Amino acid sequence: MSAKRKVTRRRDNDPVRVYADGRVSYWTGGRPGEGDRKQERCGSRENAEERAEELRARLREGLKGVAPRTEVTLDELAQAALDKLRKERAPEGTIRQYKSDWNVHVPPEVGAVRCRDTEMYHFTDIFSGLIAAKASEQVVKNVARTVGHFIQFGVNNSYFKGNPFGTYEQRRGVVKAYRTRAAVKGKGEKITLDLCPEVADVDEYAAALETQYPGYGKRLTWLTFGSGLRICEALALRDDSIDLKTLDIQVDWQLDRYGSWPDLALPKGGKTRITRLWSCYAEVAETLIEDSRSRKGPERGWLFPRHRSRTKWADQAGKLAGAARKECDWIWTFHWLRHGYAS
Structure with missing residues (x-):
């Protein structure tokens, strides 16, 4: 006559319970009533008993509420x-x-x-x-x-x-x-509008531009993506260009790419306009305005001060944007932030 197999009995302080149909239930907090109650189907009572002992052992090791997480899909x-x-x-x-x-x-x-x-x-x-x-x-x-x-x-x-x-x-x-x-798109082919950068892409590029333009790269990326501005239009912004109450941006000028800083030119097409910044980027505008007013000298009032350039700031900013693109292997150009805004 074979020996009778030992069956686990319910104990008041036992966080694990075995059922005759092969199920195991347990409390993720390590004690009955603590954390969430989970269940597993083990196929047989024997498998359930084995699994129950494994769970108890892990909980005894001090992994309360942690070990059961390894069981989720x-x-x-x-x-x-x-x-x-x-x-x-x-x-x-x-x-x-x-x-x-x-x-x-x-x-x-x-x-x-x-x-x-x-x-x-x-x-x-x-x-x-x-x-x-x-x-x-x-x-x-x-x-x-x-x-x-x-x-x-x-x-x-x-x-x-x-x-x-x-x-x-x-x-x-x-x-x-x-x-x-993979099938390469954007290299040797025209990028189509259905492949516009999304928020996660923009955040990745913003981090790369921050390394090229410390203190301002992220905010330049987010402000242009959240407003549809061209890069030279963003570089021409001053502390009175953005209405923080309405988040309207008065686009009267762009930095003259062919002149010396701070030469300005009319926006593309010779027309001024008003665009609106997405509210999720309102804090970006607020901090830029605050920083611009705390600066002294010729940079005071400009939202984006010069970096590694004295006169050809528009060209230099374009080079920094290109270097960031290579750093994070971005398939778009900086201008595609504008398309992302429009999409």
Whole structure:
């Protein structure tokens, strides 16, 4: 007669419970009633008992509320990351792009993988699928950025143990290899309006321009994207050009590209106009005006002071914008911020 198998009994302080139908339920806080209550289907009572002991062991190691997170799927992790972005009031365009990139380009079988089971080949499968679908290089780049954001969220919030999807160097190597095999758009071809930069793209470019134009690169990018200004029009703005109450921008001048600073010329077409800054960038305008009024000397009152130039500031600003484009491998020119605003 075989020995009777030991069955786990319910204990008052036990955060894990096993059911006869092969289910396991547990409290993410490590104690009954603490945190969220989760359930897993293990297929059999025997498997459920084994899984229960694994959960208890991890919780005893002090990973309360953390170890169970490794059991959620990558789809669930992505949703949690999006929820946090919304809670932190991240730009809606960024949230929409991350959500679209994940839902459209990450294979369902990869999204269903539990965080604790991630392997390098799951990451590779995402980009292999993009190439099979003849995705552009920009799409590959966008998806890499989105997946990278979710991976970092998972690492920071204990959804993974060890290196998810291999090391950072391995993942970067995969992305680089697949980008070279992608259908390249914007290099040797005309970029179409359906490929305008979105908020996440603009933020990436803003960070690159900040390294070229410290203190002002990000704000120059955001102000032009949020208003549709041309770069020489933005460089001609002064502390009285923007009405902070209405966010109207009076575009009366542009910096003369062929003259010496601070020579001005009429805007393109010889016509002045009024444009309006998006309210989400109101703080950008406020800080620029404040900084311009705190400056002394000839730069006082100008929203964007000269950098590495004394007379040919318009040309120099264009060179800085081009250097930033190369630094972050942006497929657009600075002028496409205007198209992004219009779109």
